[in-house]
Amino acid sequence: MFPAAQILHVALSVARALQYLHTEQRLLHGDVKSPNVVVRGDFQDVKICDVGVSLPLDHNMQGGDSAGDSQNSRQIPKIPGKFPTVSDPDLCYVGTEPWSPPEALEPGGIISDRSDIFPFGLTLWEMLALSVPHLPGAAEDSDSEDPGSEDSFDEDSYLAALGSRPPLPPEALDPSQDSVRELIPRASGTRDGTGDPNDNDPNDPNCNPNDPDPNDPNPDDPNDPDPNDPNPNDPDPNDPNPDDPDPDDPDPNDPDPDPNNPNPDDPNDQIPMIPIPIIQIPMIPMIKSQ
Structure with missing residues (x-):
C-alpha cells in the first residue's frame, strides 16, 4: 500500500492533467487507468499517457448517449444533456473494462468529461488495494488478455461488478489513509458526486449503505x-x-416561555440596567512655557 502523501500527490497531478485535457484541449482521455499513469523517480513527476483513444468534447453543455453492440465500444449519438460530451456521434468510447464508468456500459449512458473521473477514482483505489478493480489477485499488467485463472475466474460476477467501485480490503482501512478514502468516493461515486446509494463500502463518507x-x-x-x-x-x-x-x-x-415574545433575547422585555463603574482621572497641572 502506498503512503497517503504519495497517493494524494498522484491524485493532484492526474486531476490537473485531466482538467487541462478537458478544459484547454477539449479532449476526453477515454482510458484512464493505472498503466496509463507514469511516475518518474520517487514520485517527482506524475503524468498521464496514451491518448490514442481520446475523444473530442463539445464546446457547449450537451450530452451524449452510449448505445452500441460491442462490449468495449459504445456508439455515442448526441442528445441534450448536462455535461460536455463527445462532439462526433460516430466516434466510440473504448476504455478498459475494469475501469469503465457506468455510462460506458449501459445503453443510453451519457459519455462526458466525467467519464474520465470515475476511472480516475478507481486508479486511486488501486493504490490502496494493490489490485486491479474487480480482479483480485490478477496480474498487475491490466493489458493482459487473460483476466485471471480459468479455474478461479467467475465471469458472471466480474461482469456484474463492472461500473462499480469494489470495497477496500481490510488492510487498506488504516487510519493513516483516511484522507485518501475520503477522496476516492468523490471520483468513483455516482455522476452527481453524491456517492453510490447501493455502495457496500461502510467507509464511504458520501453515502450511508444502511x-x-x-x-x-x-x-x-x-x-x-x-x-x-x-x-x-x-x-x-x-x-x-x-x-x-x-x-x-x-x-x-x-x-x-412565550414564543411570541418580540424580544426573545430579553425574557422580561426590558433592558436591564447594567452598572458602569466610574473611573476618576486625576487632573494633571499644565506647565506654562516661559
Missing part, C-alpha cells in the same frame, strides 16, 4: 421515517427550530 431511502437528504439518520425531514432528530419534521421544545417558537434559544 439508509433505506437513497434520496434521504439526511443519510446519517437511517431510522428517519420521513426522508424529506430536514431535521431527522426533531419529532416535528416541520419545526424550523429542532432544538427548541416548542416547534412554533421562532427563537429556540429564547428562555421566555
Whole structure:
C-alpha cells in the first residue's frame, strides 16, 4: 500500500492533467487507468499517457448517449444533456473494462468529461488495494488478455461488478489513509458526486449503505421515517427550530416561555440596567512655557 502523501500527490497531478485535457484541449482521455499513469523517480513527476483513444468534447453543455453492440465500444449519438460530451456521434468510447464508468456500459449512458473521473477514482483505489478493480489477485499488467485463472475466474460476477467501485480490503482501512478514502468516493461515486446509494463500502463518507431511502437528504439518520425531514432528530419534521421544545417558537434559544415574545433575547422585555463603574482621572497641572 502506498503512503497517503504519495497517493494524494498522484491524485493532484492526474486531476490537473485531466482538467487541462478537458478544459484547454477539449479532449476526453477515454482510458484512464493505472498503466496509463507514469511516475518518474520517487514520485517527482506524475503524468498521464496514451491518448490514442481520446475523444473530442463539445464546446457547449450537451450530452451524449452510449448505445452500441460491442462490449468495449459504445456508439455515442448526441442528445441534450448536462455535461460536455463527445462532439462526433460516430466516434466510440473504448476504455478498459475494469475501469469503465457506468455510462460506458449501459445503453443510453451519457459519455462526458466525467467519464474520465470515475476511472480516475478507481486508479486511486488501486493504490490502496494493490489490485486491479474487480480482479483480485490478477496480474498487475491490466493489458493482459487473460483476466485471471480459468479455474478461479467467475465471469458472471466480474461482469456484474463492472461500473462499480469494489470495497477496500481490510488492510487498506488504516487510519493513516483516511484522507485518501475520503477522496476516492468523490471520483468513483455516482455522476452527481453524491456517492453510490447501493455502495457496500461502510467507509464511504458520501453515502450511508444502511439508509433505506437513497434520496434521504439526511443519510446519517437511517431510522428517519420521513426522508424529506430536514431535521431527522426533531419529532416535528416541520419545526424550523429542532432544538427548541416548542416547534412554533421562532427563537429556540429564547428562555421566555412565550414564543411570541418580540424580544426573545430579553425574557422580561426590558433592558436591564447594567452598572458602569466610574473611573476618576486625576487632573494633571499644565506647565506654562516661559
